Amino acid sequence: MEDRKEVIEMELTIEQKQRKYEKDKEWRKNNPDKIKEYAKRSYEKNKEKQSLYYKEYYKLHKERILLNHKLWVEQKAIDSVYCFRDIDGNVLYWGSSSRFQERISSHLVGNSHLSMKADEMVSEWLLDKIEYQNYSQYNLSRADLYYIESYHKIKEKEMLKTAEVHYNENELTRSKEDLQLLADSLEFVEFDKLEKYLN
Missing domain, CATH: 1.10.287 (Helix Hairpins)
Known part of the structure; x- marks a missing residue:
């Protein structure tokens, strides 16, 4: 008791x-x-x-x-070119940034021109994963990254139609051929923190 x-x-x-x-x-x-x-x-x-x-x-x-x-x-300071892929492996979006983590976070919380949060991308566009190429060790200029992004966009069309990528040819630090070779040879790595942005 x-x-x-x-x-x-x-x-x-x-x-x-x-x-x-x-x-x-x-x-x-x-x-x-x-x-x-x-x-x-x-x-x-x-x-x-x-x-x-x-x-x-x-x-x-x-x-x-x-x-x-x-x-x-x-x-934070990763020179990168990245893409969003759906469950079938199609590219939804191409982008590039000198501050990869920060830029990806902006996309996934809806604070970018895509205007969609991570869960909306998953439900509306079947976003499955984000992949990126890390160019930090190559000392590329911002124009180099823009060119590589543009090169990838031409090779593999994105489903979310975004504005054309513009770059200043005078600011390229290497020939276009060298940048293309680098883009084709560098491995894509999967961004491993997508889950934390999903509700």
Whole structure:
């Protein structure tokens, strides 16, 4: 009997916590200005303490922080030409970017000229995978990437009709023949984070 009473009290406590959480959540939703004011006062009150904390944390973990930043920059800054393919292997879209991860993320959250999120691409266009070629080690110009994208578009038509790719021939760092050979020889790698953008 005593055990049952303790369980009931525990359940009531959980329910009370849940009600308090919902009440606080509703209050925050209805009082955004008060929340901002509270956050501002809290920052002013604790900014010296927080500043000291972050300085000490940086001193203790400087090497790891710098390494993580370096890896983050390297991962983001990939010179690439990429394509979206449907379940039959047809190309839906060709693109190129000097910041591959960032550009792909923009596409998949609907923040690009494609105006479709990842789940919409899957349901409407049967998007199956994204593939890319990594040209980072070749020190290509943006014009080179545009040319390679254009070359791929001519070789393998995209189903989503987009604007023609323009490039400045004077800014090509190699001959068109060399760029074509590079485009034909470089392996495509599958982007492995598509799933996280699907609802």
